[in-house]
Amino acid sequence: VKTRGTFGEVQLAMILSDLLTPEQYETNVATRPGSRDRVEFAVKLPGAQAGSHVLLPIDAKFPTEDYERLIEASDEADPEKEATARKALQTRILTEAQKIRDKYIEVPFTTEFAVMYLPTESLWSEVLKVNGLVERVQRDCHVTIVGPTVLAAFLNSLQMGFKTLAIEQKSAEVWRLLGEVKAEFGRFSESVGSMEKRIDSVKSAISAMRTRTNASSRGSSPSIRRILTSPVCKRVPIRQTSKISHSRDRFQN
Numbered sequence: 001v002k003t004r005g006t007f008g009e010v011q012l013a014m015i016l017s018d019l020l021t022p023e024q025y026e027t028n029v030a031t032r033p034g035s036r037d038r039v040e041f042a043v044k045l046p047g048a049q050a051g052s053h054v055l056l057p058i059d060a061k062f063p064t065e066d067y068e069r070l071i072e073a074s075d076e077a078d079p080e081k082e083a084t085a086r087k088a089l090q091t092r093i094l095t096e097a098q099k100i101r102d103k104y105i106e107v108p109f110t111t112e113f114a115v116m117y118l119p120t121e122s123l124w125s126e127v128l129k130v131n132g133l134v135e136r137v138q139r140d141c142h143v144t145i146v147g148p149t150v151l152a153a154f155l156n157s158l159q160m161g162f163k164t165l166a167i168e169q170k171s172a173e174v175w176r177l178l179g180e181v182k183a184e185f186g187r188f189s190e191s192v193g194s195m196e197k198r199i200d201s202v203k204s205a206i207s208a209m210r211t212r213t214n215a216s217s218r219g220s221s222p223s224i225r226r227i228l229t230s231p232v233c234k235r236v237p238i239r240q241t242s243k244i245s246h247s248r249d250r251f252q253n
Contacts, residue, residue: 008060008119019155032106057104057114063092097141113142
């Protein structure tokens, strides 16, 4: 019996490791505070508050003896024996579901329901054939019964939910960064505007200085020409001019 139970646990571990990351589930965890009962696996789901999480317990069950008796009765085409075996399987599933409910479900630390994993599709199919059993387990025990295919589809749905949540969180982070970039760009634009005003002021000062220089040049050139072309300058011989310059230099010395 232990070997069969271990088979279910190993198979469940393989499915979880294939579809989820190690950070998205826990193993051998006590889902109820202060309890010594530990569920084989529990998937971490986002909690009501940011950064918190709740646990979804998943427990593997393999009632092999009841299942084998049912298959044997079916192969023998013995309706009475088959009905007895199916009734025993129903009782066993209900008992295991009640144990999962009592041991592992504890709101708000866990979800309001847990998952019972049946490791073979044929076993799960036989459970589905028991009229009203799956609905009763869900209603009375808050436990969902799944086989390998249904569990994989269920975990894929959870994985999409994780990705959507991650995208939303990343989107919020991107919008925050864009806001910071926008504010920084605004400050940069103000700095550029201030620099442009200073450059315009310098350009205006240089332009005014150039205008005054040009005006001074235009105003002084005729005066210099009039002095150089005056009769006095024309009557002074070159030698005399040199003597005057020499005398001026002596005087200054």
